[in-house]
Amino acid sequence: MSYELDPLPYDYDALEPHIDEQILTWHHDTHHQGYVNGWNSAEEELAENRENGDFSSSGGAIRNVTHNSSGHILHDLFWQNMSPEGGDEPSGDLAERIEEDFGSYEAWKGEFEAAAKNASGWALLVYDSFSNQLRNVVVDKHDQGAIWGGHPILALDVWEHSYYYQFGPDRGGFIDAFFEVVDWNEPSERYAQAVEAFE
Ligand SMILES: [Fe+2]
Known part of the structure; x- marks a missing residue:
């Protein structure tokens, strides 16, 4: 399986003036996308190594799975933890x-x-x-x-x-x-x- 980047749940400028459109654009399209890509390529490396029986790069690839999957999961959460209708206290x-x-x-x-x-x-x-x-x-x-x-x-x-x-x-x-x-x-x-x- 491979992981994909979902679109933001609102427009890039939806959180202005509090958070800038340019920040959300770079943050989502470049940084978050990088973690999704990094996760997928580390999984591919692990799968290839299992097939070949050569585990010399698997330690680093496991580390990359943890880093990039954590980045993807937390960014998904972060986008959902904000909205143009937000700003309240929990209830x-x-x-x-x-x-x-x-x-x-x-x-x-x-x-x-x-x-x-x-x-x-x-x-x-x-x-x-x-x-x-x-x-x-x-x-x-x-x-x-x-x-x-x-x-x-x-x-x-x-x-x-x-x-x-x-x-x-x-x-x-x-x-x-x-x-x-x-x-x-x-x-x-x-x-x-x-x-x-x-x-
Ligand atoms: Fe980030």
Whole structure:
């Protein structure tokens, strides 16, 4: 099987003025596409090596699968975590669980923003299926710092390709812009799926 890049779920300029059309165009069409291509070619390399019985390049190819698949999966999530209709706070069961596990929405948000400022990759809200609780996670690149059993609920990309063209070194300005367009519909569904699977 090979993986394909889905179109953005909205127009490239749909998140303006918060996030620039040029950023979304490069980010989706060039960077995200690169992870999809990288995943497919690493899988092909692994398959060829299995067939030939020569595994000399398989270690690197396995590493490339992890890096590129993580990049593809998290970007898919990130696009769905924003919309022109976004900008609200979470509601329903997910909002209740955030209050239960972090004390309040404000405490969760402060911690998530700290994760986003600290990461060299991503800030994630995950459902931790080992401890059965929500957690914020600091991820470097696409996969370093992952917690085993952690199911991503909300993803914020803080690679420089995500904001530098518009915000320069002001990553905090980009994090504020994300919260102007954050859409909690998909995270609420992903949270419900995790609860059903693990509790
Ligand atoms: Fe990215």
